[in-house]
Amino acid sequence: MAQRISRLDYCQFLLSSQINYTLTYYADHQPGFSHDLINRQLSKDKMTPRLLWDNVQTEVVVSSNGFILFDDTVLDKNYSHQIELVRRQWSGNTKSVIKGIGLVTCVYVNPELDCFWAIDYRLYAPDDDGKTKLDHVSDMLMNLVYQKGLPFTTVLMDSWYATRTLMLTIERLAKLYYCPLKDNRLVDETDGLKRHGRIDQLSWSEVQEQSGKLVHLKDFPKDHRVKLFRLVLSTQRTDYVVTNDLTQNSADEVQQVCLIRWKIEQFHRETKQVTGIERCQCRKARIQRNHIACAVLVWARLKQYAHATHQTIYQAKFGLLSAYMIAQLKNPSIPMSLA
Secondary structure (H helix, E strand, O other): OOOOOOHHHHHHHHHHOOOOOOHHHHHHOOOOOOHHHHHHHHHHOOOOOHHHHHHHOOOOOOOOOOEEEEEEEEEEOOOOOOOOOOEEEEEOOOOEEEEEEEEEEEEEEEOOOOEEEEEEEEEEOHHHHOOOHHHHHHHHHHHHHHHHOOOOOEEEEOHHHOOHHHHHHHHHOOOEEEEEEOOOOEEEOOOOOOOOEEHHHOOOOHHHHHHOEEEEEOOOOOOOOEEEEEEEEEOOEEEEEEEOOOOOOOHHHHHHHHHHOHHHHHHHHHHHHHOOOOOOOOOOHHHHHHHHHHHHHHHHHHHHHHHHOOOOHHHHHHOOHHHHHHHHHHOOOOOOOOO
């Protein structure tokens, strides 16, 4: 009887491998498995983002003050030519347009424990489902509130998602948001006495620098106001952050809240460095989807193990080589000889 590769088998391969994540490499190191067998069985399976939640929901430690983070990243396929799902899109990592697979992600943060968990994701494939990245974020938000039922108070997101539709949706859910705005966003601080102007052209008093100012965003409802803060992070970088928490009056607190959003960047960086999420070379969209699903599960398992053993996720992953190094130094497979 022909052997079958299970989801667990493939996840174990991604977790154990250090540099090579191709099916050929897997088959070379798994007796009884061939490249064609692995390819065929991966193309028949159908893993969805729900699988991530099924595996992590018992691990998540909830908080009534929880944060939800939304962002996207591009899985680099810049040298691919025939891989399905790949499209040209802007990469914030390279600051350029590259060929890749867009991944929109959702992370839950418990601020009391300073811990976070990836709980949902979507693939950006408008040719398949007609959905934008904003649609995916909205879907995940609704699923979070009405299906997962996780408690949280605040949503953190990038300037790309600071749109009228999404911001008003968050407000209707009685949640708070903090998000940066681009320098050319049009705002009005005069209650309609003047036309909307660029956000980077506003003047700031010393009091406003610390406590923020109420502004109206162009195209929002007439009486709608948000609190705007100007955060001077360096001589070359100034961020403008808005929140619907009109009681917020501390720029320092706003900056601390915004720092929490970098946990989702940490998740993106770690998945790319320890799971091989970008390394699958298979052409079929279904295999790519299954590979990404398994890679995210591998990250979740490594994160769980690292937390339990008081290590970083990199120590957990690359520490797998320690036993090999000890064995080779004790009894080398290729003894060194002097020249």
